[in-house]
Amino acid sequence: MTKFNGTGIAIITPFKDDQTVDHEALANLVDFNIKNGTNYIVISGTTGESVTITKQEKIEITKTIVKATDKRVPLVLGIGGNNTAAVIEEINSTDLSEIDAILSVSPYYSKPTQEGIYQHFKAISAVCPVDIILYNVPGRTASNMTPETTIRLANDFKNIIAVKEAGNNVAQYLKLLRDKPQDFLIISGDDDLVLGIVLAGGAGVISVIGQALPKQFSKMIRLGLEGKAKEAYNIHFDLMDMTSLIFSENNPAGIKAVLTALGLAKPTVRLPLVEASAELQEKIKTALQKLDS
Template identity: 75%
Template sequence: MNSKFLGTGVALVTPFKMDLSVDHEALANIVNFNIENGTDYLVISGTTGESVTITKQEKKDIVATISEANNGRVPMVLGIGGNNTAAIIEEITITNLSHMDAILSVAPYYSKPTQEGLYQHFKAISEASPIDVILYNVPGRTSKNMEPSTTIRLANDFKNIVAVKEAGNNVAQYLRLIKDKPEDFLVISGDDDLALGVVLAGGAGVISVIGQAFPKTFSAMIRLGLEGKAQEAYDLHFKLMDVIGYIFEENNPAGIKAVFEALNLCKDTVRLPLVPASSQLKAKIARFVSDFR
């Protein structure tokens, strides 16, 4: 089993200054905060990192800042995905992946391919990638579910497809994947609210949004889950349950950035078409953060 991706990975935000430029100092602080508090690996330039509004140069600069702050302490995963297979392959080919342990590639959005289309898309990515590939199924954003049979087929056919970040918020689908997967293939939760249950059922951990704001508590919860200590783990889950709901109430990553603002780690600025969390939601989040023990 690929132990690099066991436990808690975090889908890092991209902090912005008030002028909407990338706040590299805040980003480095968030990386250090996570590593020092138990986060097991870092995921760069995913949905939570607002990858769709980041330029190619900004992406390079973000990777450089995170790599320097990390300094080899934990594994890193880079988001390279989209709905243009040829463009993804080109990006994989021209990107320096020497510091990366895997790429995370989201299922194509908008195009709504068939299951065979999804298979062929990821087959092409697997064959182009010099490093491991983590599939990312998030039908709420892509409008197309990658069926467990397609994920399992890819897992069986390609050695460098080592895991799936499953974010369908569908317990039955998680259980099907865990039941049918090859022994060394990892099922990683992409749903913060379901992560502990997935781990207790045999999942490998989580790529979390909320985990980056409460890394000590969240990573301890996942660790206890991996050890089968359900009651102790659920005690921590219940401490975080309200804020997990809050951060997805309006939009991700506006919610998690409101948490970071309350923690004085970065501004809550997001790029259009996203807008910051409403004042009512920010007040709830600030209250949770100030009361959290």
Template identity: 80%
Template structure:
């Protein structure tokens, strides 16, 4: 499972001014990250605006990333939803030959019981030809996948290898780290908590800010995995402000404003999201200047 240790990034979907996908910027972003220490790439997650891209666009985005990657780092593809049969059908219909794992979000909106969450992932596990990373993000799903449910799934299904935990709940992280099977990975989905999670035994992070600052962020996580807390926290403290800024309005508008400031992609997002306000863009530029 070492392929999913370290820093993964939840890559954005760059858009041109007409809101079509900017495949050139996407390929450049892949290369920028790999060249600067990112360990793996997650395609079509929350930060990739997966809910406002079409299935055809998703295929094209995936193809662009596969081509740019050239097999250099593992790839994870987001395939999840609140209709279990639709998720299963998408998995079956998707060419996963170049994909190392799927990232599948815990069912949202329906607010299933914990048994419903278990049965959802059981059904996915039984048909998925690649490894499964579960994704718990209660702030978006309105349904928390409890540590007990996560660990039950981890113990019952060998191809459920990890959870991306993004509840911003330190106690829940610690329960998972204390009780998990030895080979099951706890991956932070919270940039602000990632270092602490790694130092407590976590495998790493699927990061938002990491794609804009891959050299600094991946070094911080690498130091954490090596147990070098003092050195890692020097970087953490430097990044704290920019991390808080990118989530202050909405994600991915914040990270797209950072990438625009770095001339890596335009700041365009699709409705119902809107671009970062002028005041936030100004704050982000100032924060980036302090990191130079």
């Protein structure tokens, strides 16, 4: 088991009613997850509303999570974008002494060619002092990083150790699993597909729903890594409705509604996102009651 096998969570950024960061709720959420089986934590990813937090807020959020974690689990920090020079500048200016790896999204909006994506990550690899987890999420970037490009990067750069694949494309996952170097990790970013990917040889997940239901979700992943498919799928089936619900409007409004129902955070998000609708909140409460029964 490497430090990034198992269940990672893309942690939310909790906000108070006045839209400021709720550091107490954040620290409590970290502790709740570590005590219930989460293996590592990803800071300031999409689910953390990274595009609407300031640079200073990101620094303070990272400090809170580092302190709350107290070296109990590895930490991954989101540093990515479509301006290669700006990404390099952020890497160079960020204190990464308590960070085990960065998660770096494939360039969005600009729609670079596969060669452009390769050169982007080659430049990042040259300056990054910690390991790099690539992040392919074509539904948000409008550009798919192909398995061939991912594998090329994996073979060429030792500090590129994994990819978070979130294209919801089983065929692409299987190509990656077939062709990857032995020690390169394929991490699922799709909560609904992860168990099948783990059973096929994937390393685990960077999950959204996992932070609300860490005990159940991490047990499912652990069973999958052990090849205990029947037991793992029993948990998967129990979690299917909730997993679908949290993505039915927007992320992270859905997961924040779950965490609100659990008393772990407020539902507040920053514009242009809006809170989960009253209808979705009721569906989530009903789904939680079914899980408890």
